[in-house]
Amino acid sequence: MTSPQHITHWIAGRPWAGTAERRGDVYDPATGQVGGQVDLAAADVVDQAVGAALDAFGQWRHASVAKRTSVLFAFRELLNAHREELAAIIVSEHGKVHSDALGEIARGLEVVEYACGVPHLLKGGFTEQASTGIDVYSLRQPLGPVAVISPFNFPAMVPMWFFPLAIAAGNTVVVKPSEKDPSAANYLAALWREAGLPDGVFNVVHGDKPAVDRLLEHPDIKAVSFVGSTPIARYVYETATRHGKRVQALGGAKNHMLVLPDADLDLAADAAVNAGYGAAGERCMAVSVLVAVDPVGDDLVERIRQRIAGLTVGPGSAPESQMGPLVTGVHRDKVSSYLDAGVADGAELAVDGRKHPLSDAAAGSGFWLGPTLFDRVRPGMSVYDDEIFGPVLSVVRVPSYDEGLALINANPYGNGTALFTNDGGAARRFQHEVEVGMVGINVPIPVPVAYYSFGGWKSSLFGDTHAYGEDGVKFFTRGKAVTQRWLDPSHGGINLGFPTHS
Numbered sequence: 001m002t003s004p005q006h007i008t009h010w011i012a013g014r015p016w017a018g019t020a021e022r023r024g025d026v027y028d029p030a031t032g033q034v035g036g037q038v039d040l041a042a043a044d045v046v047d048q049a050v051g052a053a054l055d056a057f058g059q060w061r062h063a064s065v066a067k068r069t070s071v072l073f074a075f076r077e078l079l080n081a082h083r084e085e086l087a088a089i090i091v092s093e094h095g096k097v098h099s100d101a102l103g104e105i106a107r108g109l110e111v112v113e114y115a116c117g118v119p120h121l122l123k124g125g126f127t128e129q130a131s132t133g134i135d136v137y138s139l140r141q142p143l144g145p146v147a148v149i150s151p152f153n154f155p156a157m158v159p160m161w162f163f164p165l166a167i168a169a170g171n172t173v174v175v176k177p178s179e180k181d182p183s184a185a186n187y188l189a190a191l192w193r194e195a196g197l198p199d200g201v202f203n204v205v206h207g208d209k210p211a212v213d214r215l216l217e218h219p220d221i222k223a224v225s226f227v228g229s230t231p232i233a234r235y236v237y238e239t240a241t242r243h244g245k246r247v248q249a250l251g252g253a254k255n256h257m258l259v260l261p262d263a264d265l266d267l268a269a270d271a272a273v274n275a276g277y278g279a280a281g282e283r284c285m286a287v288s289v290l291v292a293v294d295p296v297g298d299d300l301v302e303r304i305r306q307r308i309a310g311l312t313v314g315p316g317s318a319p320e321s322q323m324g325p326l327v328t329g330v331h332r333d334k335v336s337s338y339l340d341a342g343v344a345d346g347a348e349l350a351v352d353g354r355k356h357p358l359s360d361a362a363a364g365s366g367f368w369l370g371p372t373l374f375d376r377v378r379p380g381m382s383v384y385d386d387e388i389f390g391p392v393l394s395v396v397r398v399p400s401y402d403e404g405l406a407l408i409n410a411n412p413y414g415n416g417t418a419l420f421t422n423d424g425g426a427a428r429r430f431q432h433e434v435e436v437g438m439v440g441i442n443v444p445i446p447v448p449v450a451y452y453s454f455g456g457w458k459s460s461l462f463g464d465t466h467a468y469g470e471d472g473v474k475f476f477t478r479g480k481a482v483t484q485r486w487l488d489p490s491h492g493g494i495n496l497g498f499p500t501h502s
Contacts, residue, residue, distance in 0.1 A: 005036035007182050009045060009206055010189040012052035013199025018045065024179045024208070029095030029325040030315035032365040036093070038182045041207035046174075046214040049203040053145035053172035054220050056200030061142050061170040063198075065119045066501045068168055072116045074195035075164075079109060079188075086187055090155055091316040093181035095324040095367070096279045098316055101156075108160030110450035111468045115164035121473045122169065134485045140477035142170030143222040143246070147215040149236065150185075151228045152178035152327050153282040153389075159185060161454065162225040165472040167201060171222075174203045176215060180327050182206045216240045223475065225467070226250065227284070229387065230413070230459050237462035248475055249462040250455060252387040253415030256289045257444060258404045258430070261296050263420040267442065269303035271420065275444035276393035277311065277371040280326050281335075285416045285438075285445045288388065289377070290395045291404045297397040301350055301375050304393070308351050308371045314359030315366070321359060325367040326390060332367040335390030339372060342383040342394075348375040353391055379407070387413070401426065409435045414457030418444045437461065 007026065009016035020039035028035040041049075060068075079086070087101035094101075115121075124138040146166050150158040155177055163173045177185040185204045192202045205211055215221055216239045223246040226236045233251035240247045257275070259268045275287035292300050314321035326332040336354065343349050349372075356370020369391060377384050377394040384394055398404045408417055418440035419430045427441045437456035440446030448454055448469065455466025465471040 004034050005183075007036050007038040007186065007206065009039060009041060009049065010186050010202075010204040011049045012056075012203070013193055015186075016045070016048075020045075026093055026180065026182065027328060027367075028092055029327055030317070030362070030364070030366045032329065032367060036183065038179055038206045040179065041205045041211040043210060043214040046205050046207070046211050046218065049174045049205045050145055050215075050218050050220050052200040052203055053174050056198055057142075057144050057172045059198055060167075060172055060201050063170070064501070065122065068170065069116060069118055071196050072112065072118070072164065072168055075192055075197070076109065076112045076116060078191045078195055079105070079112065082191065086156060086184060088317075089183050089187055090181065091324075093183055094152065094155060094316075094327055096282075096316050097321045097324050098319070100279050101316070104154050104157035107447065108157040111160050112164045114450040114468065115168040118165075118168035122477070130483070134483060136481065136483045138479060138481050140169070140473070140479055142477060145172045145174060145220055146223040146225070146476065147221050148173060148175045149212055149215065149224065149226045149228070150175065150177050152180040153279065153284070155181045155184035156188065158227050159188070161227075161467040162472070163202065165468060166476045167197070169473065169476045171476055172201045172203075174205060174215065174221070176205050176207060176211055179206055179208055212236070213239070216245070217243050219243075221245060223247070224249070225475075227467075233462050246475065247463045248455075248465050248467065250284070250467065251460050251462060252413060253284045253286075253456065253460055254289060254384075254387055254411055254413045255285060255287050255416045255418075256291050256408045256411070257287045257418040257420065258291045258293070258401075258408065259296060259300060260293050260401060260419070260421040260423065260426060262422050263296070264422065265296060265299055265303060268420040269300060269307060271418070271442075271444035272300075272304055272393060273307045273311070273371070275418075277308075277323055277391045280323055280369070281391040282327060282389055283445075285447055287418065287444055288393060289384065290393060291407060292395055292397050293401060293404055294397065294399050297375075297395065301373070301395055304373060305351055308356075308373060311356075311371055312359050313356055313368065313370050314362040318359060318361040321361070323371065323391065326369055327367070329367050331390070332369050335388055335392065336369055338383050338386070338388050338390075338392055342374050342377070342381060345381040345383070347377045347381055347383055347394070349373075350375045350395075379410075405430065405433055409433075412459045415460035416440070416446055416456065418442075418446060437466070
């Protein structure tokens, strides 16, 4: 048997050379076997990473925008060239299918490419002769070392929502990835070094709550970006702001998809299956509640049932697999417990994922649960109220658009939602009235492109800014206004060479 891979921290441009007091197991979800052991950082190791980021900040913040851009472009090219290798790492530790891993890398690349436009993104304003002989202008400057605390479900994409813009703006970064699938962050760190990023600008510490707590309280960390469950997002926000930090903490979700009677039901059924069971439902933008407006409920449930029967569940590395395992055995067991709870609460278990056949390649004791469908679900049932974060789709039936809208708006979460209809007036009304941060019209997973911003409302977001886009630039910079008067002209001498930037 092959020995588990040793995964350690990345500090100041190289793997950490110390000896960890604690380690955690990293599993291959398709086999249930331990594939690696990751060092779990104590507070002193976090301090080393933050110290490296602080040391590097003095140099990086003064690097020209042209220099930062050249490094970003080099990183973009390396990431694009090595996407297959990175996808294989994600598949081996998270379990999602290979095409889905490539998809998350592609969406992360969008933010890298957006950050490559940092010369334009950091431009300020200028007013000449605001008063007699006085000009006023604005500029944006970096914060210092910042922390990114990311979840297991997107080990590459979610960190890339944050660190490209943070680095482009002149900050330095400490990433704390999930200890369940830690290797992708280290791979990204190695690509940054190859791209020419100075040592210490990008650091990775692995760990659990002690590492997180140290980042939240460390006096040299100026801002924290977090994605995870709502209880932890609230904890991160309250703890970090209490220590004087800027915080964007993205929490959980219970995303509803409202289907009106005039909708294309084949399109809606396809979308519900794609958005409900992709990545085994381990997405904060997964559709977990389908709201069917009478009389389409029976028809939709049957169409979804037929599509579920044709899904291939197997290892993410197998080309035929459409859905992989869940990330750990503990998480699989938690998700499975909702099937009995839903039946006990009175919901109809239309498709039992525990009985879904696995592909021939799904040998061993992996963390398997097939796509599950509940019908006739109501608020108050745990399958409706809780963020299950697994391949469980609930169907709620309502008599009208108004009752469907009211159901969505009454939910404590406000991350993403979708409407399926062929009525433009209904669509326009919905996007205006729904109390959710991201809306899809005949689009089931409305994750905004990189030049907009990602984030929800209500208990899905703690803080004032969303991820990436214009909000991301503002989050990772501070504004400054300068009022100036020059009384004497100056002369720079003669140089007839063509001007260059460096």
